[in-house]
Amino acid sequence: MLPNELRQSLERCTQLPSLPSVVLRVIELARDPDVNLNQLITTISSDPALSVRLLSLANTVFYASQRPVEELQQAVNRIGMERTLSLALGCSLVSATGTDATQGLNLERYWQRSLLCALSARSLADSLDLHVDSGALFTASLLQDIGMLALHAVDEARYQPLLEKAPNHEALVALEQTTYATDHAEVGAWLAREWQLSERTAQWIAHSHDALQAVEPEQQAQKCLIASGMLADAWLHGEASMGGAMTQVAKYFGLEASEMVNRIVSLQEQLPAVASLYNIAVPERLDADQLMFEAKMLLAERNARLQQDLLQKQQEIEALRREQEQLNQQARLDSLTKLYNRSYLESTLNGLFAEHQRSGQPFGVIFIDLDRFKRINDDFGHGIGDEVLVAFAKLLRQRVEEYGFYAGRFGGEEFVVLLPGHGSDKAMQFAEGLRSLVGAAPLAYAMDTPLHVTASYGIAALEPGSGFDNVEALVEAADKSMYQSKHAGCDLITVF
Numbered sequence: 001m002l003p004n005e006l007r008q009s010l011e012r013c014t015q016l017p018s019l020p021s022v023v024l025r026v027i028e029l030a031r032d033p034d035v036n037l038n039q040l041i042t043t044i045s046s047d048p049a050l051s052v053r054l055l056s057l058a059n060t061v062f063y064a065s066q067r068p069v070e071e072l073q074q075a076v077n078r079i080g081m082e083r084t085l086s087l088a089l090g091c092s093l094v095s096a097t098g099t100d101a102t103q104g105l106n107l108e109r110y111w112q113r114s115l116l117c118a119l120s121a122r123s124l125a126d127s128l129d130l131h132v133d134s135g136a137l138f139t140a141s142l143l144q145d146i147g148m149l150a151l152h153a154v155d156e157a158r159y160q161p162l163l164e165k166a167p168n169h170e171a172l173v174a175l176e177q178t179t180y181a182t183d184h185a186e187v188g189a190w191l192a193r194e195w196q197l198s199e200r201t202a203q204w205i206a207h208s209h210d211a212l213q214a215v216e217p218e219q220q221a222q223k224c225l226i227a228s229g230m231l232a233d234a235w236l237h238g239e240a241s242m243g244g245a246m247t248q249v250a251k252y253f254g255l256e257a258s259e260m261v262n263r264i265v266s267l268q269e270q271l272p273a274v275a276s277l278y279n280i281a282v283p284e285r286l287d288a289d290q291l292m293f294e295a296k297m298l299l300a301e302r303n304a305r306l307q308q309d310l311l312q313k314q315q316e317i318e319a320l321r322r323e324q325e326q327l328n329q330q331a332r333l334d335s336l337t338k339l340y341n342r343s344y345l346e347s348t349l350n351g352l353f354a355e356h357q358r359s360g361q362p363f364g365v366i367f368i369d370l371d372r373f374k375r376i377n378d379d380f381g382h383g384i385g386d387e388v389l390v391a392f393a394k395l396l397r398q399r400v401e402e403y404g405f406y407a408g409r410f411g412g413e414e415f416v417v418l419l420p421g422h423g424s425d426k427a428m429q430f431a432e433g434l435r436s437l438v439g440a441a442p443l444a445y446a447m448d449t450p451l452h453v454t455a456s457y458g459i460a461a462l463e464p465g466s467g468f469d470n471v472e473a474l475v476e477a478a479d480k481s482m483y484q485s486k487h488a489g490c491d492l493i494t495v496f
Contacts, residue, residue: 002190003181006154010190015153017097017146019195022047023088027196030085041073044084053091053277054084060273082135086118090142090278097149105152105163110145111280113232118142119267119274120235121228125221127255127263133221139197140204141228147187147205151176169233173209185209212252227252231264236283239290243297261292336386337393340408345416346471348406352420353471356462364419364427364461367478368396368434371454371490373413380446388453389413391443399434416478423463424495431457431493439491454491458482461496 002010010016019027025043029035044051051072058075059068069075076084094111121141125134151159158179166172176183189206193199208225227249234245246260265288275282332344340348352363370392377385389409396415400407406418419427435457442450458481460466460474468474477496485492 001182002186006180006182006187007190009154010150010187013150013154016191017093017149017153019089019096020047020092022050023092024195026085026088030081031196031198035081037073037076040081040084041076044076044088045072050088050091053087054079057083057087057274057277060270060277080135082139086135086139086142087277089139090115090118093143093146094278094280105148105160108281109236110148111278112275112283113236114142114145115271115275115278115280116232116235116283117144117225117228119271120231121224123263123267124224124227124249124253127259128220128224128253130221130224133224136198136201137204137221137224137228140201140208141225143188143192143197143201144205144208144225144229145184145188146191147184147189148172150187150191151180151184169229170209183209212248223252235264235286239286242286242291243293246291257296258292261288264291334409337389337409339393339397339415340406342408342410345406345408345410345418348418349471349475352418353462353474355420361421362423362461362463364422364424364459364463365474365478366417366419366427366431367410367458367460367475367482368415368417368431368455369482369486370413371456371486373453376451376453380451384444384446384451387444388451392438392453392455395437396434399430399437403430405430416475419461422461424459424461427459427461428493428495431459435491435493456482456485456490457493458485459493459495 022043026040029040029043044054054072054075055069058078069078079087097107118138118141121137122134125131125137130137148163152163162172162175162179166175173183173185185206185208188208189202192202192205204222204225207222208229210222210226212223212226212230230245231242231249234241242264246264247257249255250257250260264286268286268288272282332340334341349365352361355361356363370388373385373388376388392415393409396407396417399405400417403419405420408416410416417427417430419430435455438453438455443453444451458478460468460477460481462468462474466474468477481494481496484494488494
């Protein structure tokens with residue numbers, strides 16, 4: 001939306017870019033879906049210069065594969081209504097404004113950019129099979145910066161410093177927004193509506209400086225116009241800039257870099273003939289080999305960055321995986337002894353019991369309780385008691401790591417060992433070895449006094465003939481066996 005004050009100034013301004021009556025009549029006829037072609041030919045014929053240009057356009061390299069035309073009607077039939085309108089608009093505006101440099105506004109460069117935009121937009125549309133829109137895109141792209149001429153005409157004193165200050169087109173738009181709370185694209189759309197151009201054309205012009213972002217398929221034509229501005233700016237700055245712009249545009253539209261280079265080279269060959277129709281000086285030629293080199297270099301650089309980004313992402317994922325594994329491990333472990341906690345033991349018990357029901361695989365359970373542990377806490381304190389628990393857990397861990405068994409703290413001074421694939425015989429062998437290891441040395445010292453600790457062991461196993469219907473019954477059997485060891489004098493092993 002234009003601010004009211006600026007709109008009023010534009011409406012009062014007598015120096016705005018204007019169109020001759022012939023062109024205004026062509027616009028009027030172009031908007032009529034039932035237009036009579038003879039009316040259009042008659043209107044164009046009243047402007048000999050425009051007629052000659054239309055005939056020339058119909059015989060340019062764009063239509064080299066077709067027979068030359070000699071009549072205006074053939075020319076209009078060949079190039080179509082939209083291109084006829086584009087030529088009429090462009091030629092009249094170039095004639096009205098001229099191409100001489102004015103203070104702060106290089107009109108020759110302005111019209112060169114506009115023509116490059118128009119050609120690039122049409123080429124992109126054709127590459128994306130948007131042929132039905134290519135003519136209208138040519139018109140909108142040619143006029144996308146017409147608002148610059150309008151702002152210069154209506155407010156030269158303020159607009160001229162913006163032109164001198166802005167290092168590029170993007171910076172100019174930002175300065176316009178700061179100064180006028182709008183930009184030349186919106187002004188251009190307003191002017192297009194004043195000329196009675198189609199609303200689609202006005203909308204395309206209004207959004208010609210939007211960001212090149214992912215859009216719905218029906219908005220691809222609009223994005224061709226936006227990309228054309230990027231290509232035109234880069235074209236006027238040389239091969240290095242053009243290489244970067246082509247790579248970005250090709251990536252956005254899913255085109256090959258080589259295809260983009262070929263299209264630019266093709267446009268460059270067509271440019272002199274088209275520029276002459278509009279009385280616009282031909283921009284400096286681009287070196288095709290250098291363009292391809294720049295595109296390849298940028299593509300290689302982009303691939304290297306992608307590889308680096310991929311490697312970084314993989315490292316981040318691996319770090320997250322390790323962190324998650326660490327968190328999962330911590331969730332499974334008892335905080336003091338670093339053995340499995342009761343929750344994980346119970347989950348593993350249920351899994352082993354289910355596997356036994358499926359395959360008949362045996363597994364044993366050893367229930368362990370440290371003897372007279374309460375007395376250690378009472379006599380020496382809980383700190384010494386914790387040292388005993390940690391020392392016992394270390395010995396237990398050493399044993400289970402040798403066999404690949406599971407061991408965990410069930411609660412307090414109680415521990416459980418799970419033996420997948422093994423019954424009571426293996427459990428007895430394991431318990432005997434652990435019992436000897438525990439008795440071989442003190443588990444802690446209290447005031448230089450060695451603390452020799454023993455434990456009571458109870459064993460139960462799921463094996464043929466055991467008769468346990470569920471996990472609870474199995475654990476209860478191991479627990480009862482452990483208490484039988486205690487009642488029999490401690491430091492003993494009892495098998496259920």
